[in-house]
Amino acid sequence: MSAPASEGLCAQLDAVSKLFGSFAALRQVSVDLEPGRCYVLIGENGAGKSTLLRILAGLLRPSFGTVNVFGGHEPHEVRERIGYMSHAPMLYDELTGQENLRYFASLYPGRPCLAPSEALRQVGLDPDLTRTLGQYSQGMRQRTSLARVLLPVPELLLLDEPFSNMDVESARQMVELLASFRHGSRTIVITTHQRDLAAPIADWVLALKAGRVASFEPGSPTL
């Protein structure tokens, strides 16, 4: 299934299947992702949402089928243009938020990155916090993780359960922040069990069931 055809797709999955041993996490998934849109992936646990995101991030390779991003590249070839956030924070507990971000920002040679303090401010955190990440609350870790993803100003943003461990108000603030990114013609793919929270920015809602595309319908974004 695919969204209405358009030139210059951000990403294209063609008959993608992913096997882990004899278990098929994804089966013949075909999706086109347009730039400047927000796609919300929904489905039960084990439906294949995280696997799809990891394939788009280049962290997994499909067993069958092809994935192209930014006009014919494989995801791992252009990983500096892709931001991936998993449900784990992907940051060091022993460093402060600022130290973590400064570290990761310096691993993008030749790519202009946001200043770590600016990225932290964008997600509503105080850049001068001296506590190490291990002493942050789950919600603060989640925000710091989003700040890490935003650092290299990615064109494709892949967020796996970004609202988990967040209170409703913080989740709303994150949705508003993501809306502003989408207006900057970046593509966002979000997996979530909290469909209502993502609804204000959902241009398309993709439902997965047992590794297959169950439905792919337009959303009704309000932001």
Place this chain on the structure above:
Amino acid sequence: MPRALWTHLVKDLRIEWRSLDAIISMLFFSGLVVVLFSVAFDPRGEFSQRIAGGVLCVATMFASVSALNQAWAREIRHNVMDAQRMVPSPGAELYLAKVIVNFFFVSIVQVILAPFFFIFYNLHIAGQGWLLALVLPLGTWALVGNGIFFAALSITSRNREFLLSLILFPIFIPALLAMVQATTAILTGERDPTLWIKLLAGYDIIFTTVSLLLFDVVLHAE
């Protein structure tokens, strides 16, 4: 020095400085080995000169393995390894930084351990003592370089600590042999250790080069 290598080094040193986990566990293990062997063999005189090289190498090996098992622990926790896979900076620099930092830690432990070692084993260096400053770093680099590589290779395994020892020890045997023989030759002064030192250097060059070339493949393996 490449900027990313420097960044990795500073990060690892900063994290270790805040916890001192690796150094404390290494000191404990290596100290235990030195004391246990001295109690078990009651080394005196010529006998101690002969076994001291082996004991020192085994102490270093145990100390290193306890640290190597934890070398990627912080990257495994919270999926930081995925973040490392997503950055465009070369994986070889991440590997090299880990090797340098752990080499530094093991060397600190050796420096602390050395005086106790000489006291417990009543050692007198009969050969060219300064060559120990060449043998020990070369042997340590061989162990740490391979250890960091194979620890990364076994990250996805559930029995990674067991797997590391299983892969590392057989591959380390030539370097261990060279390290023990060279150290014993220096301590006893009976033989020329040059050949063993050359073997160690060659081992280090080959295995470090191969690890640097292959590390990206290991890092991005599913």
